[in-house]
Amino acid sequence: MIKIIILGGGNVAHHLARVFKNSTKVSLIQIFNRSLNSIKDLEKHVEITNNYRKLKNADIYIISVSDSAIEKVSSKMDIGNALVVHTSGSTSLNILKNHKRTGVFYPLQTFSKDRNIDFAEIPICIETSNNEDLKLLELVAESISKSIYKIDSKQRKQLHIAAVFVNNFVNHLYAIGDDICKERNIQTDILHPLIKETAKKIESMNAFNAQTGPAKRGDSSIIKKHISNLNKNQQEIYKLLSNSIVDKYGNKL
Numbered sequence: 001m002i003k004i005i006i007l008g009g010g011n012v013a014h015h016l017a018r019v020f021k022n023s024t025k026v027s028l029i030q031i032f033n034r035s036l037n038s039i040k041d042l043e044k045h046v047e048i049t050n051n052y053r054k055l056k057n058a059d060i061y062i063i064s065v066s067d068s069a070i071e072k073v074s075s076k077m078d079i080g081n082a083l084v085v086h087t088s089g090s091t092s093l094n095i096l097k098n099h100k101r102t103g104v105f106y107p108l109q110t111f112s113k114d115r116n117i118d119f120a121e122i123p124i125c126i127e128t129s130n131n132e133d134l135k136l137l138e139l140v141a142e143s144i145s146k147s148i149y150k151i152d153s154k155q156r157k158q159l160h161i162a163a164v165f166v167n168n169f170v171n172h173l174y175a176i177g178d179d180i181c182k183e184r185n186i187q188t189d190i191l192h193p194l195i196k197e198t199a200k201k202i203e204s205m206n207a208f209n210a211q212t213g214p215a216k217r218g219d220s221s222i223i224k225k226h227i228s229n230l231n232k233n234q235q236e237i238y239k240l241l242s243n244s245i246v247d248k249y250g251n252k253l
């Protein structure tokens with residue numbers, strides 16, 4: 001069994017703790033977090049601590065704290081020659097440089113503590129400072145997921161930007177859609193089937209071919225009408241996205 005310790009008590013740490021608990025290849029032996037309160041719920045399954053000096057011996061230490069705290073947490077760990085990895089999409093491997101054997105274990109998904117998620121479907125992006133450790137990290141990733149990608153720090157930075165577009169920005173557009181419905185007393189869940197079908201569609205066709213709507217058709221009269229019905233902030237976003245779509249399909253307004 002590969003012995004693992006998680007450092008962190010947030011969204012990702014909780015999901016990793018849950019999935020490793022059921023793994024037959026990995027043994028989660030301890031969880032560390034700055035505040036014990038955030039990991040109290042895990043105490044019935046695994047030893048918890050908030051004391052760096054009480055960290056046990058493990059094969060791999062997974063740091064899953066806020067990006068801004070990774071370097072500080074890493075610098076406080078006195079763990080000999082074990083492998084240390086972080087779970088961040090936008091942080092370079094180099095941030096762990098105070099350890100000899102380092103890596104990244106980045107699960108490409110949006111995690112909230114209280115939402116159940118099937119880890120087997122989540123792509124895990126791995127990177128290590130040496131090849132031997134890549135095999136070890138691959139074993140760990142394969143024990144919980146069906147899709148493993150070897151991605152270096154430069155690629156991961158780009159991937160994280162792509163993820164912001166397809167997840168964070170799209171979700172913000174859902175919020176704008178909700179606001180527009182609420183202004184006219186329309187139930188927001190009327191949009192849910194459309195949201196689901198838009199997401200499903202790209203499993204069988206690419207995003208370029210899946211695009212529909214007035215900007216794709218270059219329909220300037222509809223676009224003008226829509227803009228006149230929006231507030232200033234919504235108008236700016238509508239124009240920016242419409243212009244981007246118009247350019248992409250070589251239309252003129």
Ligand SMILES: NC(=O)c1ccc[n+]([C@@H]2O[C@H](COP(=O)([O-])OP(=O)(O)OC[C@H]3O[C@@H](n4cnc5c(N)ncnc54)[C@H](OP(=O)(O)O)[C@@H]3O)[C@@H](O)[C@H]2O)c1
Binds near residue numbers: 013
């Ligand atoms: N959430 C996602 O969807 C997602 C997806 C993929 C990767 N990631 C990456 O996974 C990592 C963890 O993200 P998360 O969403 O799980 O974070 P989170 O829920 O916001 O939890 C933050 C964790 O960092 C700890 N922390 C914050 N500042 C600290 C400090 N100065 N010293 C020590 N510990 C500190 C917090 O400890 P306390 O409990 O004591 O406050 C908590 O355990 C990040 O690198 C993130 O980029 C996140």
